[in-house]
Amino acid sequence: MSLEAKGKRSASERTQVGEGCPICLEPVTGEAFLDQCFHRFCYHCILQWSEMVLAASLAKSGNPKRVSSLECPLCKTHYTSVIHDFVSGNKFRRDYLLSLDGSRFHLSEAHKKRQAVYSDQQENPKPEEEELPSAEAEVMINNTNRALPKNPKFRVVQSSRWLTCWVRRELQALMQEEDVDMVTHHIVGIVEFLQKQAKAGGVGRRASSQTAYVDWHKAVSVAVQPFVFENARKFAEELWRFLASGIDIAFYDQLALDGSEPTGSKRSDSLTSDVPELDIYDDDLESCS
Amino acid sequence: MEYGRQGPTDTPYQEGVFQLAINVPEQYPLVPPQVRFITKIFHPNVHFKTGEICLDILKTAWSPAWTLQSVCRAVIALLAHPEADSPLNCDAGNLLRSGDNRGFRSMSRMYTRLCATQSNGGQPNSS
Numbered sequence: 001m002s003l004e005a006k007g008k009r010s011a012s013e014r015t016q017v018g019e020g021c022p023i024c025l026e027p028v029t030g031e032a033f034l035d036q037c038f039h040r041f042c043y044h045c046i047l048q049w050s051e052m053v054l055a056a057s058l059a060k061s062g063n064p065k066r067v068s069s070l071e072c073p074l075c076k077t078h079y080t081s082v083i084h085d086f087v088s089g090n091k092f093r094r095d096y097l098l099s100l101d102g103s104r105f106h107l108s109e110a111h112k113k114r115q116a117v118y119s120d121q122q123e124n125p126k127p128e129e130e131e132l133p134s135a136e137a138e139v140m141i142n143n144t145n146r147a148l149p150k151n152p153k154f155r156v157v158q159s160s161r162w163l164t165c166w167v168r169r170e171l172q173a174l175m176q177e178e179d180v181d182m183v184t185h186h187i188v189g190i191v192e193f194l195q196k197q198a199k200a201g202g203v204g205r206r207a208s209s210q211t212a213y214v215d216w217h218k219a220v221s222v223a224v225q226p227f228v229f230e231n232a233r234k235f236a237e238e239l240w241r242f243l244a245s246g247i248d249i250a251f252y253d254q255l256a257l258d259g260s261e262p263t264g265s266k267r268s269d270s271l272t273s274d275v276p277e278l279d280i281y282d283d284d285l286e287s288c289s
Numbered sequence: 290m291e292y293g294r295q296g297p298t299d300t301p302y303q304e305g306v307f308q309l310a311i312n313v314p315e316q317y318p319l320v321p322p323q324v325r326f327i328t329k330i331f332h333p334n335v336h337f338k339t340g341e342i343c344l345d346i347l348k349t350a351w352s353p354a355w356t357l358q359s360v361c362r363a364v365i366a367l368l369a370h371p372e373a374d375s376p377l378n379c380d381a382g383n384l385l386r387s388g389d390n391r392g393f394r395s396m397s398r399m400y401t402r403l404c405a406t407q408s409n410g411g412q413p414n415s416s
Contacts, residue, residue, distance in 0.1 A: 022354040023318055049353050052319050073354035 021045050022074055032084040035094070037077040043084045049073060050082070050097050070097060094176040107173060110253060114173040117238065117256070118231050162249050164188050166242055169249070170235060174228040183227050190223045191239070216240065291327065292361060296405070297369045301397035302330070305405025309364065310340070311357065321351035322360060331400035333371045333382035342367070343377045 020027045023045035030043035050070050069078045085093040107115070167187050171180040194216055220236035228235055242252055290311045296302025308327035314320050324347055326340035334343040346355060346363055355363075376382025384393040 025356070045353070049319055071352075073352040076352075 023049060030084060031086060032082050033086070034072050034077070034079040035081045035083060036079050037072050037075050039072050039074045041073075043082070046073075046082055047095070054097065096176075096178070107176070111169060111173040113253065113256075114170055118174065118234055163191060163243065166249055166252075167191075167239065170238070171227065174231050174235065187220070187224055191220065191243075194219055213240070294361065294365065296401065297365050300369050301394045302332075302368050302401050302405070304398070305330075305401035307368075307405055309361070311360075313357070318353040318355070321347045321355070322357060323347075324360060324364060329400060329404040330368075331378065331381055331397040332368065333373050333376040333378050333385055334367055336377040337380075341377060343372075343375055 019025075021029075021042040022039070023041055026042075028040060028042050032041050032043035032046050033039065034041075034046070053070055070080065071077065072079055079097075081094050081096045083092050083094050164184060168180055168184045171183050171187070172178060175183070198212065198216070217233070217236045217240060220239060221232040224235050225232040245252060245255075247255070290313065292309045292311055293306050294309065296305045296307060305328070307330060310323075310325050310327050312323040314322065324342055324344075326335055326342065328340075329337070330340070331337065335341070336343075342364065344363060344367055346352070346360070371381070371385060373382045373385035381393060381397070384390075384396065
């Protein structure tokens with residue numbers, strides 16, 4: 001209707017001037033953006049409004065699966081999540097109010113634990129981790145020393161039935177997005193390709209597992225970089241550690257948890273020292289499970 | 290809250306001043322304000338007796354980004370663009386739907402003169 005278009009225009013002009021939250025008309029507190037149109041609101045204002053729309057449509061339809069869409073108060077663009085606690089281009093929180101099938105998507109406890117693994121690292125960022133291509137190789141080796149098990153056998157050629165599962169969960173936790181199938185497929189494809197490649201040229205390369213790991217780590221981080229940004233290296237490190245351990249997800253989580261409790265921030269060291277010992281069980285595990 | 294407003298120009302309402310009763314609920318702006326005409330008006334989307342207004346943004350299409358000012362603008366725009374297909378005042382709606390624009394204009398102008406001009410009790414300003 002023409003009336004609506006008219007009102008909308010004046011409302012959006014108002015926000016462009018930066019006069020504050022279009023809902024409470026006061027300066028924005030707890031900046032929040034909608035995921036599609038990026039209109040800006042107070043976090044509590046937009047949350048209150050979304051909750052109200054959801055409650056109203058739930059009361060109407062009586063079926064939580066058939067909750068109607070949420071529309072931006074300013075431009076009526078549909079949205080499913082609210083982005084808030086925005087620190088930088090890569091660091092923010094995202095509240096899912098509605099998923100594509102109408103039900104809500106929440107990160108599970110396991111997802112949150114995985115997120116914690118990454119945020120621990122970010123609290124004390126290493127200066128060398130700046131994106132300096134020249135220093136990159138050196139950093140890789142530093143990381144490698146830390147991540148490689150004591151027995152430096154390049155185990156990545158081993159494939160794991162849990163690979164897809166693990167990658168999907170990791171991506172969901174890091175991207176705060178439910179539908180990560182495309183990215184999962186992409187990463188799994190690359191990892192499998194690398195595994196095949198390593199297998200094919202395995203004999204020659206195995207001589208230097210350090211270089212092999214550095215290459216593998218680099219390839220995976222580069223592949224995942226566009227999706228998880230600064231967490232790419234850590235992702236590759238964790239993925240490698242997971243694959244090298246050859247254990248299933250549940251066991252891996254348990255291990256990660258146990259490792260973190262006694263030593264706190266030294267978690268990664270304790271984990272790496274644990275992992276190689278488990279290598280003995282690899283073949284048994286694979287044959288029986 | 291009451292708001293007095295001159296009818297938009299080039300409409301049968303331009304000579305009148307119309308009073309609106311605006312009731313702002315506690316939950317505003319999450320819920321729309323209740324707006325009705327105090328001054329009698331002959332318009333397809335306004336109830337002739339109660340002054341109730343049929344306007345989507347006051348009901349289902351409400352958005353918290355609307356303000357009282359934009360609501361008043363929308364009401365004024367509604368006066369200029371009657372929507373004959375969802376009438377609250379069937380007589381006015383039927384006149385428009387049957388294409389009798391002249392009849393509609395003269396009826397609404399008559400009611401504007403009778404009920405909404407200063408000499409007949411219409412108030413020029415908000416109180």
